[in-house]
Amino acid sequence: MTKALTIGKSTEEGVKELLRSLLDSGKVKGVLTLRKTGEDGTISYALITDSADIKSSTPLFPLMPINLAKQLSLFTLQEAATEPIAAVLRPCELRAFVELVKRTQANLKNILFVSSTCPGVYPLELAVEGKTEEHVPEYWKAAAKGETAADVRSACQACEYFVPYTADITVSLLGNKEADKETTLFLNTPKAELFVEGLSGKLSEKEPEPTVPEEIRTRRKAEKEKLANEVEVKNLGIDELTKTFSRCIGCRNCSKVCPACYCHVCFFETDTAEHAAAHYERELVKTGCVNMLSDTTFYHLVRLFHVGASCTGCGQCADVCPADIPLWAISLKVGGAVQKAFDYVPGRSVEQGLPITTFSPEEFAGVA
Amino acid sequence: MSSSRKGASLAVDGNAQKAIIEFAKKSLKQGAFDAVLIPCRLSAGDSFAYHLIGSETILEAASPLPPVMPVQGARVISSITRRGKGKKKIAAIMRPCEARATIELAKLGQVDLENITLITMDCPGVMPLSGYFEDADKGNEVFHDASQKWDSQPMRPVCWICDKFSSTGGEDLHIGTMARKSGSILLVPRSPKGEDVLKKIGLSLEEDVTDWEASVTKYTDQRKQKREQNNKTLRAGIEGIDKLTQAFSACINCHNCMRVCPICYCRQCHFDSDKMKFSFEDYLSRAERRGSLRVPTDTLLFHIGRMLHMSLSCVSCGMCEDACPTAIPVAQIFTLVGDRNREAFDYVPGRSVDEPLPLTTFEREELEEVEQSGTGVLAGQEN
Numbered sequence: 216m217t218k219a220l221t222i223g224k225s226t227e228e229g230v231k232e233l234l235r236s237l238l239d240s241g242k243v244k245g246v247l248t249l250r251k252t253g254e255d256g257t258i259s260y261a262l263i264t265d266s267a268d269i270k271s272s273t274p275l276f277p278l279m280p281i282n283l284a285k286q287l288s289l290f291t292l293q294e295a296a297t298e299p300i301a302a303v304l305r306p307c308e309l310r311a312f313v314e315l316v317k318r319t320q321a322n323l324k325n326i327l328f329v330s331s332t333c334p335g336v337y338p339l340e341l342a343v344e345g346k347t348e349e350h351v352p353e354y355w356k357a358a359a360k361g362e363t364a365a366d367v368r369s370a371c372q373a374c375e376y377f378v379p380y381t382a383d384i385t386v387s388l389l390g391n392k393e394a395d396k397e398t399t400l401f402l403n404t405p406k407a408e409l410f411v412e413g414l415s416g417k418l419s420e421k422e423p424e425p426t427v428p429e430e431i432r433t434r435r436k437a438e439k440e441k442l443a444n445e446v447e448v449k450n451l452g453i454d455e456l457t458k459t460f461s462r463c464i465g466c467r468n469c470s471k472v473c474p475a476c477y478c479h480v481c482f483f484e485t486d487t488a489e490h491a492a493a494h495y496e497r498e499l500v501k502t503g504c505v506n507m508l509s510d511t512t513f514y515h516l517v518r519l520f521h522v523g524a525s526c527t528g529c530g531q532c533a534d535v536c537p538a539d540i541p542l543w544a545i546s547l548k549v550g551g552a553v554q555k556a557f558d559y560v561p562g563r564s565v566e567q568g569l570p571i572t573t574f575s576p577e578e579f580a581g582v583a
Numbered sequence: 584m585s586s587s588r589k590g591a592s593l594a595v596d597g598n599a600q601k602a603i604i605e606f607a608k609k610s611l612k613q614g615a616f617d618a619v620l621i622p623c624r625l626s627a628g629d630s631f632a633y634h635l636i637g638s639e640t641i642l643e644a645a646s647p648l649p650p651v652m653p654v655q656g657a658r659v660i661s662s663i664t665r666r667g668k669g670k671k672k673i674a675a676i677m678r679p680c681e682a683r684a685t686i687e688l689a690k691l692g693q694v695d696l697e698n699i700t701l702i703t704m705d706c707p708g709v710m711p712l713s714g715y716f717e718d719a720d721k722g723n724e725v726f727h728d729a730s731q732k733w734d735s736q737p738m739r740p741v742c743w744i745c746d747k748f749s750s751t752g753g754e755d756l757h758i759g760t761m762a763r764k765s766g767s768i769l770l771v772p773r774s775p776k777g778e779d780v781l782k783k784i785g786l787s788l789e790e791d792v793t794d795w796e797a798s799v800t801k802y803t804d805q806r807k808q809k810r811e812q813n814n815k816t817l818r819a820g821i822e823g824i825d826k827l828t829q830a831f832s833a834c835i836n837c838h839n840c841m842r843v844c845p846i847c848y849c850r851q852c853h854f855d856s857d858k859m860k861f862s863f864e865d866y867l868s869r870a871e872r873r874g875s876l877r878v879p880t881d882t883l884l885f886h887i888g889r890m891l892h893m894s895l896s897c898v899s900c901g902m903c904e905d906a907c908p909t910a911i912p913v914a915q916i917f918t919l920v921g922d923r924n925r926e927a928f929d930y931v932p933g934r935s936v937d938e939p940l941p942l943t944t945f946e947r948e949e950l951e952e953v954e955q956s957g958t959g960v961l962a963g964q965e966n
Contacts, residue, residue: 245870252877257832262866265874280909281835286878293862300867343833343910454627461628462716464653466906468839480851489662492669495635499618499671503638507620507659535837535908538630538653539716 229398284311310562335371361390370530373439526550629719650726656681683933708742836879840903
C-alpha cells in the first residue's frame with residue numbers, strides 16, 4: 216500500500232494545483248513542465264519560476280518535444296541543482312535521466328520527480344500538422360480504459376514500462392476512470408509526502424498501481440511483436456539491416472535527440488572517421504565503385520552497441536528521422552535483447568550498476 | 584546568359600538520364616576523367632547515394648537525376664577533398680544547387696576544385712524525403728511525370744521558387760535538357776575545363792543553343808516571380824522579433840538543419856560547444872527574470888547565428904527544411920533573408936569561384952558609408 220492524495224479536480228487541474236502550491240510555498244524554486252506558448256499554442260518544455268505562469272502550463276499534454284532527461288542533464292551537468300525544482304516527465308524520460316546519472320552526466324539532488332502511468336505521446340509530426348488538439352479527447356478516453364490511443368508513437372504502443380520506477384509522485388492516468396473528475400497522486404517517497412503538505416486533498420492508502428497493469432502490459436507486449444514484424448526487423452541479419460538503414464542520410468539526428476547518447480563529440484564526427492582523398496582512390500582501384508554514404512550501417516550498429524543497454528524506448532530517434540527509419544523498433548529489439556541478457560532494466564534504480572561496469576563471477580566461467 | 588553561343592549535342596535512344604550516363608561513359612573511356620561522382624540507386628532499399636565510379640559498366644546503373652537529395656553533393660566533394668586534392672580527375676555530375684554549394688565551399692577552403700570538374704544539368708527539383716519514402720514506387724512515378732512537365736509542385740518548396748535550376752556559369756559544363764527531344768542533351772561548356780572535356784570525347788560545338796536558352800529564360804522569369812511572391816508572403820509572417828520567435832517556436836534544438844547544410848562546415852558549432860552549456864544557477868536566474876524560461880534555450884539565437892554565418896552563401900537547396908523534424912520552413916526563411924543580404928553585396932553564391940565572398944572583401948565606398956553612419960550616430964543626427 217502507498218499513500219495517495221486525492222484532489223477534487225480534474226487530473227490536469229490537480230497537477231497544476233500541485234505545481235502552483237510547490238512554487239507558492241517556496242518548496243521548489245522552479246518547475247519543469249510542458250507549456251503552451253505563442254499564438255498558435257506551440258508546446259514546449261519550460262522552467263517556470265512564477266506560479267502565475269502555471270496557468271499556461273499543460274503538464275500532461277501527450278507530446279514529447281524533447282526527451283526531458285537531456286535538458287535536465289544539461290541543467291545538472293556542471294553542478295547539482297543548487298535550489299530545489301520539480302520536474303514533470305514521462306516514465307521513459309525519468310528512466311533516461313536515471314541512466315544519465317549513472318553515466319555521471321546528471322545529478323539527482325534537489326529534484327522532485329513527478330511522473331505518471333503513461334498512455335504515450337503523439338509523434339512530433341502530428342503536432343507539426345496542428346492535429347494534436349483534435350486527437351486529445353480520444354487520447355484521454357483511451358487512457359481511462361488503460362489503452363493507448365491510435366496514432367500515438369509506435370514506441371509508446373509497444374512500451375511495457377508505463378509505470379515509473381523512481382518517481383517521487385506518480386499521477387494516476389492509465390486505466391483511471393475518474394481522471395477527469397479527480398486527481399490521484401501516489402506519494403512514493405517521504406520527500407513526496409513532505410512536498411505535498413498543505414495541499415488540500417484527501418490522504419489515503421491505495422494499491423500502488425491503480426489498474427490492471429498486467430493486462431496492459433500483455434497488450435503492449437503483443438503490440439510490440441506486431442509492430443516489430445510490420446517493420447521487418449524480425450531477424451536483423453546483415454541483409455535486413457543494410458536494407459533498413461539504406462535510407463539513412465547520415466545526419467545522425469537520432470543520436471542528437473537521444474538521451475542516452477551523451478558523447479560531447481561523436482566518434483563519427485571526429486577526424487578519425489574521415490578519410491583523405493587517397494583512401495577513396497584506393498577503394499576505387501579495388502572495386503571500381505565507392506559508395507560515398509557507406510558508413511551509415513556501421514554508425515547505427517555502433518550506436519546500438521553504445522546505448523542499447525540504456526535505451527528506454529522513448530522513440531525520439533524515430534520521430535526525428537528525416538527518412539522515417541523505424542529506429543524505435545530496432546532499438547527495442549536490440550536494446551531489449553541486451554537488457555534481457557543482463558537482467559537489466561534501464562532506469563529501474565540508480566543503484567543497479569550499468570551492465571558493462573559490473574560483473575558477476577559466473578560471467579567469467581561463461582567467458583572461460 | 585551563355586558565354587558561348589554554341590553547344591554540343593549528344594543523343595541516345597532513351598531519355599536524358601540515359602544520355603547523361605552515355606556522356607559520362609564516353610568521358611571515362613576517352614580518359615577525360617578517372618572517375619565520375621554520380622548518384623546511384625542503392626541495391627538494397629529505395630534510396631540513392633553518391634558513388635565514385637571508375638568503371639563504365641558500373642556507370643550503367645547510375646541515376647543522374649534521382650527524385651530525392653538524401654545528401655547534398657557539395658558535402659560529398661568536401662569529404663573527398665577537404666584534406667587536400669587527390670590524384671585522380673573526377674567529374675562530379677550533380678544538380679545546380681549542389682555545384683553552387685561546392686563553389687562556395689571552395690571559397691571557404693573546404694573543397695579543392697583542382698581535380699574536380701563540375702557538371703550540372705537542368706534540374707526539375709527534388710521531392711521532399713519523407714513524402715518520397717512513404718511510397719517510393721509512387722514517388723518515382725510522380726517525379727517522372729512532374730519532371731517531364733517541369734511541374735515543380737511535388738518538389739521541395741524551395742524548388743518551386745528556384746530561379747537557378749539551370750546554368751549559372753560557375754560550373755565547368757552544363758547539360759541542357761529543356762526544350763530538347765527525349766534522349767538528346769545539349770552540352771554547354773562554361774570553362775576551359777569543360778571545353779577540354781568535349782574536345783576529348785570528340786564532340787564539337789555545332790549545336791545552336793537559342794531554343795534551350797529561351798526556354799530556360801522563360802522558366803527563370805516565372806520562378807523569379809514566384810520567388811518574389813513567396814518572399815513577400817513569408818516576410819509578412821516572420822517580420823519582427825515576435826513573429827520570428829513564433830516562426831521558430833517549434834524548434835527542438837536538434838541542429839539537424841545545420842548538420843545537413845552544405846555551407847555549415849564548422850567542425851564544432853558554437854551552439855554545440857561548452858560555451859552554450861550553463862550552470863544550473865544561470866538557467867534558474869534566467870527563468871526568474873521572466874517568470875519562465877522555454878527549454879531548450881537559445882533556439883532563436885542559434886538560427887540567427889547560423890543565418891549570419893551562412894546566408895550569403897546559401898544556395899536554397901532545401902536540405903535544412905527537409906531534415907527539420909518540426910517542419911519549420913527553414914529553407915524558405917533563409918532564402919528570404921539570404922536574398923536580401925546578397926542583394927546588398929550584388930552577390931550570387933556559386934556564380935563564379937573567382938568572385939570573393941562578400942565578407943572577405945570590400946569596396947572603398949563601403950568604408951565611407953560606415954564612417955558616415957558612425958559619425959552620424961556620434962553627432963546625435965540619428966535623433
